[in-house]
Amino acid sequence: MSGLVLALPNPLPSWLLKSQNFFCLPFTPEVDATLFGPNGVAEGAGKGSMIIDTSTIYVSDAQAFQTRLKAFELSYSDFLYQGYPFGRRMVALR
Amino acid sequence: MMFGSTLSEFQQAKPYLNIMGRSIFYCGDCGKGQLIKAFNNVVCDINLAAISEIMPLAMESGLDPNLLGQLFTTGSSRSFAFEHFVPHIIERTFTGDYSLQGALKDIINFQQATSEFNDNTPMFDVMVNTYQKAINMGFSEESKSAMLTSL
Numbered sequence: 001m002s003g004l005v006l007a008l009p010n011p012l013p014s015w016l017l018k019s020q021n022f023f024c025l026p027f028t029p030e031v032d033a034t035l036f037g038p039n040g041v042a043e044g045a046g047k048g049s050m051i052i053d054t055s056t057i058y059v060s061d062a063q064a065f066q067t068r069l070k071a072f073e074l075s076y077s078d079f080l081y082q083g084y085p086f087g088r089r090m091v092a093l094r
Numbered sequence: 095m096m097f098g099s100t101l102s103e104f105q106q107a108k109p110y111l112n113i114m115g116r117s118i119f120y121c122g123d124c125g126k127g128q129l130i131k132a133f134n135n136v137v138c139d140i141n142l143a144a145i146s147e148i149m150p151l152a153m154e155s156g157l158d159p160n161l162l163g164q165l166f167t168t169g170s171s172r173s174f175a176f177e178h179f180v181p182h183i184i185e186r187t188f189t190g191d192y193s194l195q196g197a198l199k200d201i202i203n204f205q206q207a208t209s210e211f212n213d214n215t216p217m218f219d220v221m222v223n224t225y226q227k228a229i230n231m232g233f234s235e236e237s238k239s240a241m242l243t244s245l
Contacts, residue, residue, distance in 0.1 A: 052107060057199040059125035059132075059206060062098070066124040077099030077107065078127040081115060082134075 025055045035065065047073040054079045095119065098127035132203035136218060139197055139238065141175035143221040146242040149183060159184050179239040191237035194228055201225070 025031050031053060035041045041051065051074055056062050066076040095115040097104050104120045111118050121130045145166065152162050163184045166176045182191065201222055208215050227244035228234075 050103060050107060052110075057128060057203075059128045059203050062125045062128055066099075075099065075103050076124060077097060077103055078124055079095065079097050079107075079111070080127040080131040081095040082131070 028056045028058065028061050031055050031065070036068065042069060042072045042074065045072075045074055048075075050075045050077065052077050052079045054081065096121050096127040096130050098122060098124050098129075128203055129207060132200040132207075135197065135200040136204045136221070138173075138175045139200070139225065140217050140221045141173050142179060142238055142241050143224040145176060145180065145183065146224060146239075146245050149242060150245060179237070182237065183239050183242055188233070188236040188240040188243065191239070193235050194225065194238055194240055195234040197225065197238055 025034060033040070035051070045051070051065075051069060053062065053065065053076065056065065056078065062076075062078040069076045095111065095118045097107070097111065097118060098121050099107075100123065101120065108118070119130070121127050149159075149162065153159055163180045166172065166180050179191075182188070204215075204218060207213075208218070224241050224244055228236075228241045231244055233240040233243060
């Protein structure tokens, strides 16, 4: 990830300082494996953690993830954006 | 950017989301982010299906394609879909843009919603027919504006 540059606000929100993990995942199967596979997020994340998913594309899959993660006391949100090239041209992404 | 979850989770996440983008919308509970994105994109796709039908007829009628392009991007029919795609259509450039295959997810999400509520969506159905023709002709990796080539 040496090429990644993030412009973060100053000061950082306190909850952002605690613990964050970023995964670059292409599609739903990879999200599923990352969440529920061996050493997955579901088992490893602390109870009450928030998972924000920008990769899963089907409504039914997102809702299923939310249901499964509730059993681990984790919250789940779907977060979509207008992808390349629309997002950049509409200045939706920073 | 479209967020789907509880409102309290949205409020908790908002400072972080603000880092990522400027236009962030709370859309309702889980899955609503995907759903509203699909609805938005389907409207764009219907625009493209419309231009795919109108453009060849207009040119057959002897109208100047560049003049058509100016009108479609400044007149009452103007939309983001037209502003973005019409210049490429006039140049007949159907590569290097959002692919037809990539639009399938929106169609599936939209179809799931229509089947859940048993709604009648004739314009969506026509768009899917045009879209499917372009896919069947081998344009799945080309731009969504390649719907034009299917007519």
